Amino acid sequence: MAVINENYLKLAGSYLFRETAHRTAAYKEAHPTAEVISLGIGDVTQPLPAACIEAMHKAVDEMASPDTFRGYGPEQGYSFLIDAIIENNYKHYGIEPDEIFVSDGAKSDCGNIQEIFAINNRIAITDPVYPVYLDTNVMAGRTGLLQPDGRYAGVTYLPCTAENGFVPALPKTPVELIYLCCPNNPTGTTLTREQLKVWVEYAQKHDAIILFDAAYSAYISEPDVPRTIFEIPGAKEVAIEFRSFSKTAGFTGTRCGYIVLPKTVMGKTASGERKSLNPLWNRRHTTKFNGTAYIIQRGAAAIFTPEGKKQVQSAIDYYMENARIIREGITSIGITCFGGVNSPYIWLQTPNNMASWDFFDKLLKEVNIVGTPGAGFGPCGEGYFRLTAFGNRQKTIEAVDRIKNQLKI
Ligand SMILES: *Cc1c(COP(=O)(O)O)cnc(C)c1O
Numbered sequence: 001m002a003v004i005n006e007n008y009l010k011l012a013g014s015y016l017f018r019e020t021a022h023r024t025a026a027y028k029e030a031h032p033t034a035e036v037i038s039l040g041i042g043d044v045t046q047p048l049p050a051a052c053i054e055a056m057h058k059a060v061d062e063m064a065s066p067d068t069f070r071g072y073g074p075e076q077g078y079s080f081l082i083d084a085i086i087e088n089n090y091k092h093y094g095i096e097p098d099e100i101f102v103s104d105g106a107k108s109d110c111g112n113i114q115e116i117f118a119i120n121n122r123i124a125i126t127d128p129v130y131p132v133y134l135d136t137n138v139m140a141g142r143t144g145l146l147q148p149d150g151r152y153a154g155v156t157y158l159p160c161t162a163e164n165g166f167v168p169a170l171p172k173t174p175v176e177l178i179y180l181c182c183p184n185n186p187t188g189t190t191l192t193r194e195q196l197k198v199w200v201e202y203a204q205k206h207d208a209i210i211l212f213d214a215a216y217s218a219y220i221s222e223p224d225v226p227r228t229i230f231e232i233p234g235a236k237e238v239a240i241e242f243r244s245f246s247k248t249a250g251f252t253g254t255r256c257g258y259i260v261l262p263k264t265v266m267g268k269t270a271s272g273e274r275k276s277l278n279p280l281w282n283r284r285h286t287t288k289f290n291g292t293a294y295i296i297q298r299g300a301a302a303i304f305t306p307e308g309k310k311q312v313q314s315a316i317d318y319y320m321e322n323a324r325i326i327r328e329g330i331t332s333i334g335i336t337c338f339g340g341v342n343s344p345y346i347w348l349q350t351p352n353n354m355a356s357w358d359f360f361d362k363l364l365k366e367v368n369i370v371g372t373p374g375a376g377f378g379p380c381g382e383g384y385f386r387l388t389a390f391g392n393r394q395k396t397i398e399a400v401d402r403i404k405n406q407l408k409i
Pocket residue numbers: 104105106107108110130181184185213215243244245246247251252256257
């Protein structure tokens with residue numbers, strides 16, 4: 001009989017969204033006339049930019065003719081897309097085409113990257129954070145068991161709370177791999193150039209690698225927040241960046257993302273020899289992945305055309321106006337909240353230190369609004385609650401009005 005990978009048994013289970021869905025469904029069943037509005041979804045709602053649709057239609061037509069049909073493409077992505085990515089996002093940082101790997105999205109990339117590192121590397125993650133970094137390391141066996149305090153043994157958690165302004169302190173014990181998500185999901189907060197510089201310098205000094213998830217970089221509005229980690233001097237020696245078309249341009253169901261892995265980022269062999277990580281990832285990517293669909297890559301490349309850029313910006317402006325409405329509405333009734341300026345997430349402190357699941361129930365029952373309990377993103381998310389700006393404008397306004405006028409706090 002096949003022996004299973006027991007690391008999977010250590011996983012806490014995808015409790016969060018199952019439980020919020022379950023509680024919401026139960027409430028709706030008991031109150032069939034209630035008009036429940038969800039500000040809980042981490043998914044976009046605006047359609048794809050017209051430029052992408054047009055490019056994809058054209059690509060479909062190319063598939064219909066033997067002269068223009070495409071079969072397998074380069075696993076790393078077509079050069080029309082890679083060149084557009086470099087020209088638009090990395091022109092000033094000397095990133096080469098063979099340092100970009102196009103994929104089916106940042107979730108796969110963030111989850112798969114750990115495969116090129118030995119099992120005995122020590123990882124650091126910010127808390128709270130997007131669960132993929134931690135769970136994929138649990139699956140790989142890079143952690144111990146889940147402890148009663150909600151933390152896995154052997155993992156360095158970097159608390160991010162209102163007390164430290166959501167800026168993680170440097171690890172006190174040595175780590176080799178550091179996951180940073182900026183702008184952050186779920187807190188919506190960012191690191192400034194100066195704050196990120198501290199991490200790049202730490203990684204240089206301690207030979208650590210920063211795995212930098214910039215899935216929300218298109219939402220950054222403040223000038224002192226870096227759009228890419230490669231803005232920071234020295235990052236090309238220590239950082240791998242993850243980017244996605246999902247939140248940028250509505251590709252959550254269309255699927256396209258990429259990794260930027262400079263050839264100057266090094267790891268070492270067991271005998272201490274320094275090796276570039278780029279060829280390892282290239283080998284992994286080309287062995288296990290056969291490329292993102294041509295049609296999708298054409299759609300993705302269209303976000304860099306002049307019309308595409310305008311359309312992308314207008315969808316982001318739409319969400320960020322929702323974010324402003326939520327943020328200002330919440331603040332006006334004395335609830336402290338963070339984020340919503342450089343990201344579509346508003347991270348509020350639950351009133352009267354309520355537990356985040358209790359606040360979930362209260363919001364659902366009193367005003368029929370669904371959000372996401374902070375505790376679901378890590379132990380330091382307890383006492384916080386996430387609202388998203390990805391909804392429809394009218395519903396967002398209605399939701400905020402209900403919170404302002406009917407919530408008893
Ligand atoms: C949504 C999200 C992703 C996943 O993006 P895909 O490209 O759709 O897989 C990655 N990281 C964070 C922080 C996200 O919120």
